Amino acid sequence: MTGLACDSCPVRDRAACASLAPEERAELERIGRHRSFKRGETIFAAGDNDPMCATLIAGALKIASYDADGVERILALVHPAGFVGEMFAPVAHHHIVALTDSKLCCFSRKDYERAISAFPALAGALLRRSAEDLHQSRALIDLMGRRSADARVAGLLMAFARAASDSPCHPAQRFDLPLTRGEMAGLLGLTIETVSRQLGKLEADGLIRRAGSRGIEIANAARLEAITR
Amino acid sequence: MTGLACDSCPVRDRAACASLAPEERAELERIGRHRSFKRGETIFAAGDNDPMCATLIAGALKIASYDADGVERILALVHPAGFVGEMFAPVAHHHIVALTDSKLCCFSRKDYERAISAFPALAGALLRRSAEDLHQSRALIDLMGRRSADARVAGLLMAFARAASDSPCHPAQRFDLPLTRGEMAGLLGLTIETVSRQLGKLEADGLIRRAGSRGIEIANAARLEAITR
């Protein structure tokens, strides 16, 4: 709920606004504001008709829908520098919830639309982000289309390992799961129990080692990758 | 392989180029060319490094990946006025194949990139298309996340019914399946046999009627919708 300070923003050169000239960014800074959310808080709810959009500065979000039984289905994860919010639909389609304590840089849609038409570079940057999001979505579809639970869980672990790595090509060998079992299940279309059992089996087979309930160490990346198909 | 004729183009006011002023469109017309593909032909293959992009004029496409066993996984369907091709990645990520005989309006990526920076309206229009694609992807993720095969098949039928309808709100009551059983299976992460059995069961339960292998008539939309969750 504070003013902005783009100069010290941790995502200042990765987010969409990074493409702007200094004076353009000053204008964005004028119309946006920082907000913080605690783990589990809902940022936008499906059906909201007071549309907002935002860049994630720190933390992590999930985009999710809930069926009639209240079962959560996770449609996408959002990482820092990611952009969320409906720019074109009249109402929000999905729930956006903080996975961890998070900071966002929020804009009213009307203001942001004006900024897009005023600053052509912004449209280009958003297009690039959107293409990236689309690619991530399709990667998830690919993952969920696998028919066996072990392929899905192994694929998710490899995806996390890649995301946790600094170098874009080599996956991290050791990382913490960013999701609960229930969230992993919601992402993969499985149940909590199945995810838990598959992790146990991967450990028993010597493909991974576990430290606590969240820590993962990849013991045999090649075999883990091989299960993935 | 012919020149363009935007004036008579069937998607002239729905595709991305619709946002352009006449003289801008004339420039696009100069750098693009029409190509036709037969059902089953590959338009772009994953790994292509001679990147192209295109607007679909007529027909239908699938974006797909293939696992080590050759099992096809369909990541997205593309309808007329849709845009395909990687604008940002160095190589194509997925295969793009014609589902039916199709016509495309193709551009080299380099040319199209130039057009985007020259004509800001084009970036906006592509952003809108991209947001739509992203929404479709998430709808598919939602569908695939359903745990039972009947919910997935019923949901797919409802999606086709909505797509086949002229009016955006009410689903068509009668339509032809645009996909083979194998393609439906690849889209939903099921097997051909399971899709076939679920269709049989939906018919036996009186929720749908079938005419030939492709014709579908929705007999009880409410109950079909209810299964969907």
Added chain:
DNA sequence: CGAAAGGTTGAGTTCCGTCAAGTGTGGTGG
């Protein structure tokens, strides 16, 4: 300390994938 939330494990059952055989149907060529 107790409660709540996340996680694991076990037993039983249902569902879906696999394998296999069989039924159209459209297309090609004799």
Added chain:
DNA sequence: CCACCACACTTGACGGAACTCAACCTTTCG
């Protein structure tokens, strides 16, 4: 015109994988 073939689709039997239900363990937090 018909024989043949390829392809899409259907149907059945079977077994294994994943879901359900339930109990229990662990960690965190008030």
